[in-house]
Amino acid sequence: MSFVKLTASTLAIAAVSATAAAARDNVQVAGSSTVLPYASIVAEAFGENTDFPTPVVESGGSSAGLKRFCQGVGEEHTDVANASRAIRDSEIEACAANGVTDIIEVRIGYDGIVFASQIDGPDYTAFTQSDIFNALAPKVVVDGELVDNPYTKWSDFNADLPDAEILAFIPGTKHGTREVFEEKVIAVGCEETGAMDAMIESGMSEDDAEDACLEVRTDGRSVDIDGDYTETLASIDANSNGIGVFGLAFYENNTDKLKVATMSGVSPSTETIASGEYPVSRPLFFYVKKAHIGVIPGLKEYAQFFISDELAGPSGPLAQYGLVSDPELAATQAGVANEETMN
């Protein structure tokens, strides 16, 4: 019967593919959607410039990428995890529990986080961390008292801001960007407005107050975006009052649709981020599984190619796309060359 033949040939194909699966010859990368653009630029160039196959770069977010990275050693696991934040201790422990002990940390450069709104929308041109905190925190300080956030318009707490409804699209919790947003914007705003002190006075321990600071209001004025920046952009397009959180590179690619706000008086650019003047920036990383070097062809070469002066340097294609290149690139290069692992 022809069905028997079909089934038999299918089984044969499955068997052949199972054996072929034993030899993966391409580098497998997964992780942060912020690092993905840079990694794809490097991966394409790596394939064009070397005789190794082009690496596969998957998206999914820093946490998801590190989780998969930490699942074990072997060809069925990823070789490199991209992350828009540093690896956490808990993740290093999870890695170690699965036998992933030698991890090489590679910092590729810096990325700025900008607040941008519809180009024809209200005049959001200057923010401070306190403004963002006042707009988005569940509890704020009004007349020295800690109260549930009463503000519905930006002008309610800062007369210089436009008389427009508060609506912010911020990265969801699976994004590394969220952590930077919390740490560099919300937490700073919490301290500056005195909300943190008020919380401690009200009887909270310092740790609890720090955690409480990072919460955002849940009445719909702050919207978590779990997708990519394009989703944030679409939300901004649909809501003229909305402000969104973007990566600098994304903003620079869409200057015709977005206008950017300064943060504490500094406008975001590669220069102000490199000099450290612009306060909301973060380093970008990728992590390499040392046990895979020598097993997966081209892994070390990929890592070295990524951070070479020609690519990650100030005049390379990554900087051209929007990465703020790392002034200490040479040290990183040496670290990768010597396969220095984290301790």
Added chain:
Amino acid sequence: MSDMSMDSAAPRRSSKSLHEVDARTRRRNAAETRFKACGIGAIAIGLFFLVVLVVAIFRSGLPAFTQTVLDVEFALTQEQYEDAESQLFKTKAYSQAFNGALKTQLDESGVTLPFDEASIERIAGKVGGTIREYFRANEDQLGQPTSFQLAASSRVDGYMTGRVTRDGFQDSRFLTLADLDLVDALEDAGIIRTQFNWNFITGADSGVDNPGGAGIGASVVGSFFMMLVVLFLSLPIGVAASIYLEEFAPRNRFTDLIEVNISNLAAVPSIVFGILGLAVFIQFMHLPQSAPVVGGLVLTLMTLPTIIISTRASLNAVPPSIRDAALGLGASRMQSVFHHVLPLAMPGILTGTIIGLAQALGETAPLLLIGMVGFVARGYPDSFIDGFVEPNSAMPAQIYTWAARADAAFYDKAWGGIIILLMFLLTMNIIAIILRRRFERRW
């Protein structure tokens, strides 16, 4: 008065005639008219949205099929070649050689506008890869003047297709207003022109800074291999399961349970199959990541219930007299099924299979989890077997990836990809209709 009432009674009696419509009939007719109007309205709304969708898709997607190219003839010397090959970032050296040639050509063409190397760099796309590939394959062409048609940068392409306009234009490090004047001059000189973008149909995915090099071809191949796996697994398994359930299995509680579960399986969200695929096929069975074979296996699980349900329906539609006649002539049950029932049910089975495949072809969610979304469709597989195990993407996953990229040029590509995907789906549905029309038997 009584006369009057008699008079008024007379027409009431005559209203019993079928030729005259009384109030109740009028109400019922009106209700019917209203219902018909609602139906027509519903269809009209559906058609309206279809038209809006098609117009939107074609308006946004057609720019992906044209490409702005720089037509430049230049000779790469042996030294330039060796110098470029000795560098780490070789393709950049080739790009620079191309830009140099473009500049020379521009000088010769008598364009009087001021321009420098930086503006040339902004106008030209990422061309180094193509040039390197060409000269590595044809080393004997070194030193010979060769004509290249290579992609201009995505902003220039946007300017030529109308996505980027002069009003509201802001200078950026990607393109300045002065560059646009230069582009106009280059167009007059015949160096820049637009042409049909074959690379979009045949090419592979590219890096985010190179929208001009992006094509959907590689992911079409990925989808093709996935569909092969789906077809060769789900068709025999699905048909065997349905034949057994329909023709041989006893009717009892156990087979009822199986039936209910097949229907349940058909309603499981596809992302669940993706999680299953990651856990079972990749982490337990150690099949390769991002490979069409895994995608195919996952989609097989998704397609199976569709095929089983449609196969059982078409087996059921074969009249029992056919089976009885076969059995009466001394055929075994298996002979009656395979010689008579199955051939008659085949058009229905194939239609169901094609519709199941078309569904699987457009599925993205499970592919997210098995690593087929991202920068994955990097090239064509080297051999037939590699087609199954080499990392590759699929059409809907590629469209999703492009839609998420920052450069607006990729947005056009995503819409263009949708056009290609729709064409495949349309073709498959037309094949299903033709099969049904040509081979269906009515009793």
